Amino acid sequence: MAISALFTGGQAGIWYDPNDLSTLFQDTAGTVPVTAAGQSVALMRDKSGNGNHASQATSSKRPVLTWDSSLGRYYLNFDGVDDWLKTVDGASNSATQSLAVYGYWTIFSGWVSTFPATATVHQSPWADFGLFSLNPTNGIQARLGSTATNLYPTSLGVGSAPAYVTQYHTSDGALYINTTKWSIAGPSGSVAYPTPVPFILGANVVGSECLDLRLYGLVLLGRNMTTGERSSVYTDLTTLSSTGTASGSVSITGAASGQAKAAGQGSGSVSITGGAQGGAQVQGQASGGVSIAGAAQGGASAQGQGAGSVPISGQASGQAKASGQGAGAVTVFGAGTATVTGGPSAGLGAVAIQCRVRRLSIPARVHRLTIPCLWRAK
Amino acid sequence: MRITAACPDTLAGSANALAALVGQSEADALTYSVPNYQDADGAVYRVASFVARPTWVLQLLTAQSLPADALPRPDWDDGQIDLDAASQALAAISIGPSAAATDRIQAVIHDDPAEALAILGLTPIPVQY
Numbered sequence: 001m002a003i004s005a006l007f008t009g010g011q012a013g014i015w016y017d018p019n020d021l022s023t024l025f026q027d028t029a030g031t032v033p034v035t036a037a038g039q040s041v042a043l044m045r046d047k048s049g050n051g052n053h054a055s056q057a058t059s060s061k062r063p064v065l066t067w068d069s070s071l072g073r074y075y076l077n078f079d080g081v082d083d084w085l086k087t088v089d090g091a092s093n094s095a096t097q098s099l100a101v102y103g104y105w106t107i108f109s110g111w112v113s114t115f116p117a118t119a120t121v122h123q124s125p126w127a128d129f130g131l132f133s134l135n136p137t138n139g140i141q142a143r144l145g146s147t148a149t150n151l152y153p154t155s156l157g158v159g160s161a162p163a164y165v166t167q168y169h170t171s172d173g174a175l176y177i178n179t180t181k182w183s184i185a186g187p188s189g190s191v192a193y194p195t196p197v198p199f200i201l202g203a204n205v206v207g208s209e210c211l212d213l214r215l216y217g218l219v220l221l222g223r224n225m226t227t228g229e230r231s232s233v234y235t236d237l238t239t240l241s242s243t244g245t246a247s248g249s250v251s252i253t254g255a256a257s258g259q260a261k262a263a264g265q266g267s268g269s270v271s272i273t274g275g276a277q278g279g280a281q282v283q284g285q286a287s288g289g290v291s292i293a294g295a296a297q298g299g300a301s302a303q304g305q306g307a308g309s310v311p312i313s314g315q316a317s318g319q320a321k322a323s324g325q326g327a328g329a330v331t332v333f334g335a336g337t338a339t340v341t342g343g344p345s346a347g348l349g350a351v352a353i354q355c356r357v358r359r360l361s362i363p364a365r366v367h368r369l370t371i372p373c374l375w376r377a378k
Numbered sequence: 379m380r381i382t383a384a385c386p387d388t389l390a391g392s393a394n395a396l397a398a399l400v401g402q403s404e405a406d407a408l409t410y411s412v413p414n415y416q417d418a419d420g421a422v423y424r425v426a427s428f429v430a431r432p433t434w435v436l437q438l439l440t441a442q443s444l445p446a447d448a449l450p451r452p453d454w455d456d457g458q459i460d461l462d463a464a465s466q467a468l469a470a471i472s473i474g475p476s477a478a479a480t481d482r483i484q485a486v487i488h489d490d491p492a493e494a495l496a497i498l499g500l501t502p503i504p505v506q507y
Contacts (some may be wrong), residue, residue: 027402038429040428040429057403057405057408058401058405058406058408058409058411059401059402059403059405059406059409059428060397060401060406060409060426060427060428061409061426062428064429079380079427079491080491080492081382081425081426081427081491081495082412082414082425082426082427083427206412207411207412207414208412208413208414208502208503209414209502210414212491212492
């Protein structure tokens with residue numbers, strides 16, 4: 001399930017994806033696109049379809065688009081001093097029941113921030129949904145109205161943690177760190193807003209307590225997520241995603257567990273190297289190559305016209321799949337499965353399988369087939 | 379380069395006039411809008427951190443020698459910016475790795491704003507919940 005499916009039927013909520021540069025602009029009017037790292041972001045468009053775009057009119061308070069070379073994706077860098085973004089009024093009223101943040105935050109000293117603080121933090125009655133107050137003593141502090149519970153000891157990585165996903169449900173006060181439910185429950189219940197309020201990302205209502213945050217993605221939903229939805233949101237937020245024309249390459253190196261995906265015309269290559277467990281996928285016309293090397297357990301697939309090569313080498317146990325007209329070569333080294341599909345005029349390229357392969361499916365014409373090792377066909 | 383500037387509360391009006399003068403829109407008059415940091419003595423500051431080109435800094439330093447009526451207004455301004463206040467802020471700017479002070483706008487050039495705040499000797503003002 002894609003994140004976009006959460007918002008079908010007019011479901012209230014918010015979805016920000018800083019890695020999708022088509023949603024970022026250097027002016028609040030949305031006329032000057034963000035095109036490269038180092039540029040400040042005045043407007044980030046909501047991808048949920050609800051129009052809850054976040055903006056910042058004051059130049060110095062804008063986060064900066066930054067490239068994370070280790071993860072191979074962009075994030076918004078909130079400087080922890082005065083950066084924050086704000087939606088129009090009303091965005092928080094119906095979208096505050098479930099939150100997922102793919103972030104990487106650090107704390108330097110003292111009380112730093114409330115995240116995501118809302119417009120009613122300093123108003124009476126207490127009606128805020130400031131989920132994640134961060135301070136070095138209490139770690140993450142879940143907050144609902146005037147009730148706050150410290151949930152996350154600093155020993156678990158506040159200040160030095162890598163990117164991780166946090167999700168919070170107000171129905172039962174459950175906090176999830178990545179996919180694990182935290183042992184301590186936070187406050188639960190409903191939120192009663194006295195007036196339409198915006199959603200403020202990175203600061204409290206008056207623009208102080210700003211958060212030192214790397215924002216890779218964020219989803220708010222106007223209802224609690226199901227277990228399956230929560231899992232899917234985690235997967236999607238940690239999936240490298242780039243869409244549109246002329247997408248660049250996506251790579252995961254090291255002990256990666258996410259997925260790499262490139263979609264659109266002229267997509268580039270996707271590679272996973274090292275102890276990868278995720279999948280690699282390229283969709284669209286003229287897709288590039290997809291490769292998984294090392295102790296990979298995921299799948300690799302390329303779909304669309306002119307798909308490139310799909311090699312899996314090493315201790316791979318996933319699937320390699322190429323479909324569409326003019327699909328390129330599919331190579332599996334190790335215990336994998338290879339599937340090649342195409343139309344009557346497919347003109348498929350070579351298929352090479354080495355060592356044990358559990359299944360081979362080739363329903364279309366193949367120019368060359370090489371099976372040098374043990375092969376057990378179904 | 380990233381600049382982190384600490385403006386004492388008493389100079390906030392002037393600093394915001396200058397921020398509007400060198401900024402992109404009238405919204406930049408809200409640059410120093412919140413008293414969000416304090417020093418060890420409890421003095422309150424409004425801190426802004428932003429990325430700027432080196433040429434921008436040079437232009438700012440050059441403008442320090444200009445009289446108030448010689449400061450160029452941006453195209454969007456129809457006379458709202460208080461040039462005298464902006465000139466006062468310009469004169470109060472000090473760039474360098476020094477602690478914040480209540481008689482000047484101290485600007486520290488450092489890629490890490492947390493390090494810049496440490497140099498300025500400032501900590502966030504706690505908010506009671």
